[in-house]
Amino acid sequence: MIPPIKCQGIKTKLVEFILSNIRWNGQGRWIEPFLGSGVVLFSVQPERALVNDINPHIINLYRQIYAGVITASHVSDYLAQEGKKLLQNGDYYYTVRERFNSTGETLDFLFLNRSCFNGLMRFNRKGEFNVPFCRKPDRFRPAYITKIANQVNRLQKLMRGKNWEFRAGDWRDCLNDLKNDDFVYLDPPYIGRHTDYYEQWSDADATDLAQAARNFPCGFALSMWKENKYRQNQHLSQHWNFAVERTFTHFYYIGSTESLRNTMEEALLIKRGYEKDALPGALERAKPVQLDMGLFETVSQASTEAEHS
Numbered sequence: 001m002i003p004p005i006k007c008q009g010i011k012t013k014l015v016e017f018i019l020s021n022i023r024w025n026g027q028g029r030w031i032e033p034f035l036g037s038g039v040v041l042f043s044v045q046p047e048r049a050l051v052n053d054i055n056p057h058i059i060n061l062y063r064q065i066y067a068g069v070i071t072a073s074h075v076s077d078y079l080a081q082e083g084k085k086l087l088q089n090g091d092y093y094y095t096v097r098e099r100f101n102s103t104g105e106t107l108d109f110l111f112l113n114r115s116c117f118n119g120l121m122r123f124n125r126k127g128e129f130n131v132p133f134c135r136k137p138d139r140f141r142p143a144y145i146t147k148i149a150n151q152v153n154r155l156q157k158l159m160r161g162k163n164w165e166f167r168a169g170d171w172r173d174c175l176n177d178l179k180n181d182d183f184v185y186l187d188p189p190y191i192g193r194h195t196d197y198y199e200q201w202s203d204a205d206a207t208d209l210a211q212a213a214r215n216f217p218c219g220f221a222l223s224m225w226k227e228n229k230y231r232q233n234q235h236l237s238q239h240w241n242f243a244v245e246r247t248f249t250h251f252y253y254i255g256s257t258e259s260l261r262n263t264m265e266e267a268l269l270i271k272r273g274y275e276k277d278a279l280p281g282a283l284e285r286a287k288p289v290q291l292d293m294g295l296f297e298t299v300s301q302a303s304t305e306a307e308h309s
């Protein structure tokens with residue numbers, strides 16, 4: 001299930017790895033304090049969910065789709081109308097950006113997300129969206145509009161009849177009423193990047209989260225980078241060694257030649273007892289691809305490794 005918005009750290013290519021490694025009875029709520037694009041939630045499709053993000057624009061969009069306030073036909077009419085203006089003058093992107101920054105209009109957010117440079121989601125210190133235009137005035141061609149409208153339509157169908165609660169706020173506020181049958185999927189920002197208003201994530205935040213997870217009465221899984229060519233993530237060994245670790249190796253190119261291929265290892269830390277059995281020594285390698293969005297977009301199939309003890 002492809003979500004209608006994109007964001008940094010989107011787990012599209014990791015969903016299968018994540019879901020094939022966790023065990024949950026589905027009786028309680030699926031809880032996601034760091035929702036982002038929502039791709040993990042939309043793949044799990046739980047009957048009951050509590051999802052949250054500190055970025056209110058993401059939550060507004062999904063709340064409105066959930067409530068039927070925004071439908072595929074609204075999206076397609078709006079993008080056709082605004083896309084036409086963009087085609088006449090590429091600078092129209094900046095008119096929409098200005099409008100969004102003063103009104104917070106939800107469909108403008110979708111427009112910007114789908115026509116900005118590299119699909120980045122970035123806000124300045126004042127909370128204003130500041131990503132430049134992808135410089136394609138013909139961005140909203142009919143096929144592209146149909147694709148986005150179909151994504152909204154599929155999502156709306158999937159949400160129908162489900163008991164999902166959307167909240168905008170700090171992760172702590174949605175974890176104070178956990179029940180044994182709930183399952184919490186944690187996908188916080190990378191520590192210390194501080195590149196975005198909504199992505200401030202310090203060592204102290206990360207440590208608080210690890211501390212909180214120790215006391216969850218229910219299952220959890222945390223996604224986090226583990227290792228690349230240059231660094232190992234010390235935070236994992238320091239704060240999450242009480243959990244079961246599964247890893248996923250993927251490849252990315254810097255430049256165009258095979259010799260510049262690098263590997264990146266992603267970890268999934270799972271509460272003991274909530275992990276699925278590991279496939280012994282399984283390591284499937286997919287063809288590396290050229291990334292256009294920085295280091296953290298995943299590109300290949302999984303490795304499932306022995307548990308961390």
Ligand SMILES: C[S@@+](CC[C@H](N)C(=O)[O-])C[C@H]1O[C@@H](n2cnc3c(N)ncnc32)[C@H](O)[C@@H]1O
Pocket residue numbers: 007008009010011012033034035036037038039040052053054055169170171172187188189190198199200201
């Ligand atoms: C790595 S992204 C999540 C990606 C998501 N799993 C996906 O696949 O699209 C982290 C998210 O955490 C949100 N976030 C950052 N700080 C937060 C906080 N203190 N409380 C709640 N959400 C926060 C960001 O807005 C961002 O959407």
